[in-house]
Amino acid sequence: MNMKLLKTGKNVKTDLFNFSFSRSTTLLETSIKTNGLAQLPYGIVVHDSIQIYEGLKRYTIALELGLDIDIIVKELSIKEAFLEKIRMSSTKYNPIECAAILTFANTHHIDYDLFIKYLGINIENAAAYLKLLTLPLSIQQKTATEPEFLKVSQLLLPKHEKDILEIYDIIINYKLNINQSYELCQIIDELRLKDASFKLDSLLNLEINSANSAQEFMTHIKHIRYPNYMQLKSVLNNALKSIKSSHIRFDYKDNFESDEVSLTASIRAPQDIEKIISELETNKNVITKLLSIIKRGTH
């Protein structure tokens, strides 16, 4: 294969193979400032210019630092350069970068089988990845920087744009974590299946304590989705709170399938046993109430 060295010039471009999305270059910049370029960028001739296909960030940073850079130009087609880039790269691409790579492959008629394993995704998921690029930029950003958010993004994909933005606002406003965000998407889907006219905007401006906003919001939305269950839980939790005790703690199985209330007792000294018996006696009515609620509900 023919290769030649080329000095930096005006006809060098970096747009064709640039799949990078939302990546920090600070470390690389420091390294180049200190040590110069450890490895030269690679390019190919496309029309009248050189397109860098490997070492894009190195090239861009070095250029900004005013360094004189050589480019190794290979005689490769766009497809060959793409495959070499993907196969040789040690970069772990984030979901949005994967989507950009798949889009590139579509544009240039490159079979997914030739490279998809290097992206760490399945061919069955390719269509879902491609759709990520239809999400608003803010959500793409979150998906790129927090790859676990992908499962939330995938639930957002089929929704209307207005819904997507409102759900994302809810996630940000109430600081929901990934699991809570995922659960929120599921609950909204279920509420919509039950009542297509269910509105999200009522969820956006709730008066919620900012310190526990995520938990409070999730309790609120669950009350909408599971009114009977949440009411039952709320009554039971209030009953538990009304227990006056320093040595005993009660708990119940929260699917209400068991007739039992479990008891944990803390014993630090033998005399605690008497206190526990006394506390059990004091709280007898609460225990009776707990068992009754579990069996009969709140009716």
Add this chain to the structure above:
Amino acid sequence: MSLIKHILINNTVADKPYTLQILSRLKHVPIVFFDEPNFQSLKNTYDYEHTLLLTNLKGELLKDCPGTQCYSCCGYKILNIGANCLYKCTYCILQDYFKTKMQIVYADLEEYIPSVLEQLRNNSNSLFRIGTGEFTDSLILDDITHLSTLLIDLFRPFQTVFLELKTKTLCIDNLLSIKASDNAVIAWSLNTPRMIKDIEKGTPSLEKRLAAAKKVVDHGYHVAFHFDPIILYPNCLSEYENVIDMLFATIPADKIKWISMGTLRFTKGLKNNFYQRSPLFIDEFIQCNDNKFRYLRHRRVEAYACILSKIREYAPLVYTYLCMESPAVWTEVFGYKHNDNVIFENDFNAQVFKR
């Protein structure tokens, strides 16, 4: 039978007598023979509910109903005659379970029958309730399989056996063509007219099911009824009570061997699938101790207690039970529970075999 548009025949059962009998009743229906390895490619073309697949049984013909210890199971035995159903009840999981829509009939089942009979003879002190309606509707293909009469005659000599044929259909001609057997129980699934219309689309109406049941009773058979799945929706309990009024206005209580009740339930894997199926299923389900999703316990208890109370008005002695319910729910509905499944099975058998 015009409902079958294609027949796929596994070459391993092509010359079985049962295959030939079925084919004799399906003249003019196109047939495709296949070897097992080619099945997947054929499936792409023929995977429709109107395709009849005649193939060999893999596994046992007679097996235990897949119950769990924590939710009471009555010790029912399943006779695995085939799989899938022509009806498309919204709550049905058969097509998901079997990964095909075709009507599967095990054409070599006659080869397994001697071992079943031997099992019954070797356990002549045990009582068996055997049914064919777990993986298919027992009678939906009876016009072409004639399996009902074959099985009734097969089990007729066994006084330790009840054979239950469970259906929603009106396919009773074959049943009426032979002498009724004391140990054959023809069972219908019942639901409210609203649910039959909404989520049992294409199935016979409640009136027609009860009329069919009346005919088999008049012919001399015992019958059974299954309120399963009970679906909870506003005002549902008065509608279920109306169904019971209709049931006992049509069928004499002493001809009913048993009645079961079971509310809607589904596995975790099917949760999202279920929610898509009907707004009725977007309810408050909780994951129970057997990992299945069910309505909240007190709502189930309320439904069972209401339906049971109505049944008891007409038929205090008919054995009525809950399918796959917890001992806690049993206690609240009936005032007692079975400490384990063997006790449940023995109690069930003691009640139904003595009558």
